[in-house]
Amino acid sequence: MKLEIDKGNSVPLYLQLKRELLKKIKGGELKPDSMIPSEVQLAKELGISRMTVNKALNELVREGYLFRRQGKGTYVAERRLEYGFFRVTSFNRDMRERGLVPGTKVLKKRVMVASQEVREALQLPPRERVIYVMRLRLANGEPLMLEHRYLNLSLCRPLLEEPLDKESIHDLLIRKYNLPLTRVKQYLEAVALRPAEARLLRVKPYSPALLIHRVTFTEEQPVTMVKYLYRGDKYRFYADFKPEE
Numbered sequence: 254m255k256l257e258i259d260k261g262n263s264v265p266l267y268l269q270l271k272r273e274l275l276k277k278i279k280g281g282e283l284k285p286d287s288m289i290p291s292e293v294q295l296a297k298e299l300g301i302s303r304m305t306v307n308k309a310l311n312e313l314v315r316e317g318y319l320f321r322r323q324g325k326g327t328y329v330a331e332r333r334l335e336y337g338f339f340r341v342t343s344f345n346r347d348m349r350e351r352g353l354v355p356g357t358k359v360l361k362k363r364v365m366v367a368s369q370e371v372r373e374a375l376q377l378p379p380r381e382r383v384i385y386v387m388r389l390r391l392a393n394g395e396p397l398m399l400e401h402r403y404l405n406l407s408l409c410r411p412l413l414e415e416p417l418d419k420e421s422i423h424d425l426l427i428r429k430y431n432l433p434l435t436r437v438k439q440y441l442e443a444v445a446l447r448p449a450e451a452r453l454l455r456v457k458p459y460s461p462a463l464l465i466h467r468v469t470f471t472e473e474q475p476v477t478m479v480k481y482l483y484r485g486d487k488y489r490f491y492a493d494f495k496p497e498e
Contacts, residue, residue: 254277254282254283254289254290256270256273256274256277256295256298256299257269257273258270258273258299258300258301260300260301266301266305267305267306267308267309267312268309270295270299270301270305270306270309271309271312271313274289274309274310274313274318274319275313275318278318278329283329284329285329285330285331286328286329286331287328287329288325288326288327288328289310289319289326289327289328289329291326291327292306292307292310310327314327317330318330331486331487343421343423343424344357344390344398344421345357345421346421348392351392353392353393354392354393354394355390355391355392356390356391356392356394357388357389357390357391357417357418357419358388358389358391358418359386359387359388359417359418360387360388360389360453361385361386361387362384362385362386362387362413362417363384363385364382364383364384364385364406364413365382365383365385366380366381366382366383367381367382367383367403371383371403371478374403374468374475374478375403375405375468375475375476375477375478376474376475377405381406382406383403383404383405383406384402384403384404384405384406384409384410384412384413385401385402385403386400386401386402386404386412386417386422387399387400387401387402388400388402388417388418389453389454395455396453396454396455396484397454397483397484397487397488398454398481398482398483398484398488399450399453399454399481399482400479400480400481400482401479401480401482402422402477402478402479402480403477403478403479404422404476404477405474405475405476405477408430408432408471408474408476409426409430409432409476409477411429411430412425412430422477426476426477432471432476433471434469434470434471435470435471435472436469436470436473437467437468437469437470438467438468438470439465439466439467439468440465440466441463441464441465441466442463442464442466443461443462443463443464443485444461444462444463444464444482445459445460445461445462446458446459446460446461446462446482447459450462450482454482454484456484456486460484460485460486461485461486462482462483462484462485463482463483463485463488464480464481464482464483465479465480465481465483466478466479466480467479467480467481
């Protein structure tokens with residue numbers, strides 16, 4: 254592995270090293286779970302201090318590109334999928350844009366009496382029924398996200414007849430049933446996966462996950478409430494915006 258460091262450059266040496274390693278990781282030369290040279294070896298080969306190497310590696314560890322195994326060394330972390338927190342799109346479309354093959358398993362699809370949480374989110378009266386859909390979302394056959402969705406039955410009844418392992422609910426609501434997405438309320442929080450959830454996502458019980466709780470509206474009418482559970486080892490969320498002055 255060839256790393257280029259220019260000591261005459263005004264860019265700090267640790268930052269040059271960080272960028273070089275990051276280029277190798279993103280370019281695929283450094284594969285996930287591969288071990289990188291030790292701090293001592295990198296310092297000797299590049300003619301820089303071990304402290305400089307340590308600073309570069311620490312930043313990459315903190316940002317999730319590398320991880321350390323106690324007493325063994327530093328390794329390349331599996332790359333996480335970035336997802337814009339303020340973005341609302343079809344999972345299938347999102348995966349295809351990344352060059353991945355999307356997959357969906359419908360685990361549950363039924364009509365049920367809404368819980369108090371769902372009634373309040375969808376502004377429904379007591380004992381009102383909703384459509385409940387539970388789906389496991391995959392990319393290249395690997396489970397990435399578990400979806401719990403509750404839909405207004407009076408507006409979305411035709412969904413019960415749709416093949417939801419192949420069709421995007423997002424697209425069906427907008428394009429087929431003419432329920433335009435006009436407003437979204439959502440929040441993001443860190444959670445621990447319960448054993449049943451972890452089993453479906455093929456991770457250890459109580460592994461970290463990212464939960465998005467979302468309610469979507471057509472005009473002022475809430476149509477659906479969704480809870481998305483994303484594997485914490487596969488996703489990180491970002492936002493790109495101009496701050497208010």
